Amino acid sequence: MIVLEKRPQPSRMWTLLTPVLAVLSTMVFGGLLFALLGKNPVEAIRTIFYEPLFGEFAFYYRPQLLVKGAPLVLIAIGLSLGFKAGIWNIGAEGQYIMGAIVGAGVGLAFYPLDSIIVFPLMVIGGAFGGWAWAMVPALLKVRFGTNEILVSLMLVYVAEQLLASMSLGLLKNPEGFGFPGSRNLTEYASATSWINQDVGMHWGVVFAFIAVIFAYVLLNRHMLGFHIRLTGEAPRAARFAGVRPTRLILFCLGTSGALAGLAGLFEVSGPGGQITIDFNIGYGFTAIIVAFLGRLHPLGILLAGGLMALTYIGGEIAQSQLGLPAAAIQVFQGMLLFFLLALDLLTNYRVRLRAREVA
Amino acid sequence: MTAPLLCLQGLTKAYPGVIANNNVSFDIGKGQVHALLGENGAGKSTLVKMIYGLVKPDSGSMLLNGVPYAPSEPRAARADGIAMVFQHFSLFDALNVAENIALGMENPPKMGDLAKRIRDVSETYGLPLDPYRRVGDLSAGERQRVEIIRCLLQDPRLLIMDEPTSVLTPQEVNILFETLRKLRSEGTAILYISHKLEEIRALCDHATVLRLGENVGECIPAETSARDMAELMVGTGLKTPERSGRALGDVALDISGLSVPAPSEFGTGLKNLHLTVRKGEVLGVGGVAGNGQDELLAVLSGEVRSASDAVKLHGKPIGNLGPTDRRRLGVLSAPEERLGHAAAPDMSLTENAMLTGSVRENLVRRGFLKWRQAQAFAERIIEDFDVRTPGPGNAARSLSGGNLQKFVIGREILQRPEVLVVNQPTWGVDASAAAAIRQAMLDLAADGAAVICISQDLDELMEISDRFAALNEGRLSTPQDTAELTIEEIGLMMGGAHGMEVAHV
Numbered sequence: 031m032i033v034l035e036k037r038p039q040p041s042r043m044w045t046l047l048t049p050v051l052a053v054l055s056t057m058v059f060g061g062l063l064f065a066l067l068g069k070n071p072v073e074a075i076r077t078i079f080y081e082p083l084f085g086e087f088a089f090y091y092r093p094q095l096l097v098k099g100a101p102l103v104l105i106a107i108g109l110s111l112g113f114k115a116g117i118w119n120i121g122a123e124g125q126y127i128m129g130a131i132v133g134a135g136v137g138l139a140f141y142p143l144d145s146i147i148v149f150p151l152m153v154i155g156g157a158f159g160g161w162a163w164a165m166v167p168a169l170l171k172v173r174f175g176t177n178e179i180l181v182s183l184m185l186v187y188v189a190e191q192l193l194a195s196m197s198l199g200l201l202k203n204p205e206g207f208g209f210p211g212s213r214n215l216t217e218y219a220s221a222t223s224w225i226n227q228d229v230g231m232h233w234g235v236v237f238a239f240i241a242v243i244f245a246y247v248l249l250n251r252h253m254l255g256f257h258i259r260l261t262g263e264a265p266r267a268a269r270f271a272g273v274r275p276t277r278l279i280l281f282c283l284g285t286s287g288a289l290a291g292l293a294g295l296f297e298v299s300g301p302g303g304q305i306t307i308d309f310n311i312g313y314g315f316t317a318i319i320v321a322f323l324g325r326l327h328p329l330g331i332l333l334a335g336g337l338m339a340l341t342y343i344g345g346e347i348a349q350s351q352l353g354l355p356a357a358a359i360q361v362f363q364g365m366l367l368f369f370l371l372a373l374d375l376l377t378n379y380r381v382r383l384r385a386r387e388v389a
Numbered sequence: 390m391t392a393p394l395l396c397l398q399g400l401t402k403a404y405p406g407v408i409a410n411n412n413v414s415f416d417i418g419k420g421q422v423h424a425l426l427g428e429n430g431a432g433k434s435t436l437v438k439m440i441y442g443l444v445k446p447d448s449g450s451m452l453l454n455g456v457p458y459a460p461s462e463p464r465a466a467r468a469d470g471i472a473m474v475f476q477h478f479s480l481f482d483a484l485n486v487a488e489n490i491a492l493g494m495e496n497p498p499k500m501g502d503l504a505k506r507i508r509d510v511s512e513t514y515g516l517p518l519d520p521y522r523r524v525g526d527l528s529a530g531e532r533q534r535v536e537i538i539r540c541l542l543q544d545p546r547l548l549i550m551d552e553p554t555s556v557l558t559p560q561e562v563n564i565l566f567e568t569l570r571k572l573r574s575e576g577t578a579i580l581y582i583s584h585k586l587e588e589i590r591a592l593c594d595h596a597t598v599l600r601l602g603e604n605v606g607e608c609i610p611a612e613t614s615a616r617d618m619a620e621l622m623v624g625t626g627l628k629t630p631e632r633s634g635r636a637l638g639d640v641a642l643d644i645s646g647l648s649v650p651a652p653s654e655f656g657t658g659l660k661n662l663h664l665t666v667r668k669g670e671v672l673g674v675g676g677v678a679g680n681g682q683d684e685l686l687a688v689l690s691g692e693v694r695s696a697s698d699a700v701k702l703h704g705k706p707i708g709n710l711g712p713t714d715r716r717r718l719g720v721l722s723a724p725e726e727r728l729g730h731a732a733a734p735d736m737s738l739t740e741n742a743m744l745t746g747s748v749r750e751n752l753v754r755r756g757f758l759k760w761r762q763a764q765a766f767a768e769r770i771i772e773d774f775d776v777r778t779p780g781p782g783n784a785a786r787s788l789s790g791g792n793l794q795k796f797v798i799g800r801e802i803l804q805r806p807e808v809l810v811v812n813q814p815t816w817g818v819d820a821s822a823a824a825a826i827r828q829a830m831l832d833l834a835a836d837g838a839a840v841i842c843i844s845q846d847l848d849e850l851m852e853i854s855d856r857f858a859a860l861n862e863g864r865l866s867t868p869q870d871t872a873e874l875t876i877e878e879i880g881l882m883m884g885g886a887h888g889m890e891v892a893h894v
Contacts, residue, residue, distance in 0.1 A: 038787040039735075040784070267732060268733075270730055270745070
């Protein structure tokens with residue numbers, strides 16, 4: 031009989047070990063899945079994990095890692111602050127869209143002015159757009175006690191409609207021959223977020239690293255971060271310690287919104303290039319997985335963002351080279367989260383084998 | 390004595406890191422009130438859980454009427470005539486008494502028949518109870534009666550009672566004892582768990598003492614002094630707290646006309662409270678659980694705010710200040726619930742020291758935390774209050790109840806409070822730790838602090854407080870000098886008769 035025994039306190043070793051174990055388990059069971067689909071499992075796993083980093087065309091894929099990973103990390107860092115305190119912003123996708131719209135709007139308003147103040151103003155606009163969109167669920171929660179999960183999620187769909195409206199109306203490229211979509215910001219030198227397109231370097235990557243450091247310092251060295259952790263661990267103890275829940279809700283939702291907005295702005299003025307109807311591709315939702323995969327820890331999120339980007343890119347290669355169905359790749363990514371959460375049990379519990387008791 | 394009803398033979402049960410019961414053997418006779426005595430954490434609860442089929446022993450066996458007995462679940466235990474009244478009731482507030490009892494039965498009879506049987510049993514055993522009253526409206530004592538009647542309807546051969554008097558007024562305790570004596574005279578055996586020695590001496594025929602999971606002795610309570618039993622329980626000579634003569638200073642905390650609405654439907658609001666505490670004074674606040682104790686602590690700690698001049702510190706209004714501002718002024722508190730309220734379970738002791746110590750111990754500079762100083766503060770608490778733990782890096786939940794309580798109380802006392810408010814400071818704490826905590830509170834008062842001790846342990850309040858008041862349904866009786874009070878008067882205060890004078894309106 032297998033018995034689970036609660037540990038007196040969480041094991042530090044297992045906290046570090048479980049993500050590694052989860053990745054290995056995903057490789058084994060994912061390989062099994064690919065084998066059942068009639069593909070060579072070793073080949074498939076190698077294509078997903080090895081090809082983008084060290085394969086023949088790695089020079090092309092490595093920059094992609096930065097491009098895909100940066101928005102995931104940037105958004106996930108913001109979300110993790112709220113998640114730690116039990117404040118659930120599920121609508122980062124919407125805040126990402128709004129950041130892109132406002133930021134791009136600011137940039138396009140200055141077109142074709144050539145000045146170094148354009149991009150900083152766009153950055154402020156992007157952060158503001160995401161922040162304002164997140165303030166809607168925050169204020170409703172604080173004032174009327176609404177559920178921030180539902181409100182923030184619903185606002186994603188509102189934002190998507192706004193995005194469509196913007197691409198077809200207000201922000202449409204006047205020289206675009208009637209096609210939906212704004213001017214391409216990468217062709218407007220004062221407004222692009224690219225630093226070096228050849229290596230995938232844009233300002234979003236820089237901000238992602240800054241956000242990781244900022245979150246790390248906040249959570250480990252600052253009173254506000256301590257209060258965030260305390261609220262998540264023991265809400266009553268937090269109130270006893272003098273935490274004001276209202277301020278925490280406004281801060282966490284506001285910060286995650288602003289970071290998601292920034293991610294949107296860097297995307298639209300760099301890799302995305304323009305506001306289009308299908309500009310958003312789910313970074314805001316995937317970032318939720320990244321946040322948990324990284325155990326809501328800033329450095330963990332950095333690694334998880336990289337890993338997630340890797341499976342995306344590797345998955346695409348596997349699709350095109352090996353003909354794996356897209357759904358199989360999604361199952362594979364799902365497995366990763368599943369194993370991580372399942373193995374998480376080991377940090378708090380010890381597994382013991384015991385002879386069946388004679389009743 | 391005739392053949393015993395239940396024989397326990399070498400029962401052993403281990404949990405990770407602790408042996409809850411080690412080779413415990415004793416017999417319970419028919420028609421005997423058998424006391425199971427021990428400090429908190431001595432293994433009493435684990436032992437009765439094995440008898441009641443909630444926990445399986447690792448080794449050892451039981452004989453019921455000479456037949457091997459190994460209940461796989463409580464239902465099997467009940468079928469064999471063993472019933473148990475838990476310390477914490479499992480009743481639904483929104484249902485009435487009869488409905489609650491029917492819920493626990495295998496084949497409940499019709500509601501009318503059941504109500505009649507409830508009336509019969511309640512009259513036979515002197516436990517007045519209306520089957521159609523809603524449980525949410527009952528006092529703790531009445532709720533306990535529901536649980537007892539629920540057991541009696543099964544005609545048990547052995548009734549297990551876990552700390553039954555912790556929620557009762559002295560008068561209710563007397564009623565309960567009458568009932569238990571009547572049951573005994575009818576041949577029902579009772580296993581009575583308690584750490585209150587006087588009760589056991591008054592009621593029980595035989596006592597088994599557990600210490601650290603082992604049976605350390607048996608005695609006839611009526612023939613053994615309370616002190617001897619206590620020493621058997623604790624294992625060493627007991628030190629009773631000393632009260633040095635203290636001079637009372639000016640009024641430190643002044644509460645007048647304090648009213649707070651109930652936080653929830655079944656919570657208790659505070660109604661027009663008046664009290665003053667002077668420097669150097671210990672004010673004891675008694676009362677049955679759920680009469681506004683948690684609310685009183687919350688309103689003093691600042692978690693719940695009130696009208697600003699309803700609470701005054703040295704004459705200055707502080708009623709509308711939050712916890713942080715109050716700590717800055719020296720009003721500190723320690724709530725009843727250690728894990729989750731006074732301390733965050735999964736955080737380290739260092740982090741828990743930061744939890745309330747940041748203001749007065751200067752652990753923050755411009756919003757940034759000084760972890761090294763926080764750790765030093767945690768180490769100082771551990772050292773000064775003899776907290777048994779490998780170090781300040783350990784999680785709060787890894788500490789035993791008594792050790793964590795010492796940490797929580799020590800954390801506040803070391804911050805040199807001007808007013809200290811504690812709720813149930815020694816609840817679930819072993820006797821030696823309890824004595825240390827009480828001594829620390831008395832020493833604090835001797836140094837000129839005002840102390841408010843909210844507790845349900847009357848012995849504790851009599852021991853340390855200069856004046857005593859009781860909370861009843863959110864109202865506070867007029868505080869009176871402890872030395873002049875009799876136990877009957879205290880019972881009346883707890884029951885809501887507010888002394889000789891008319892209640893303040």
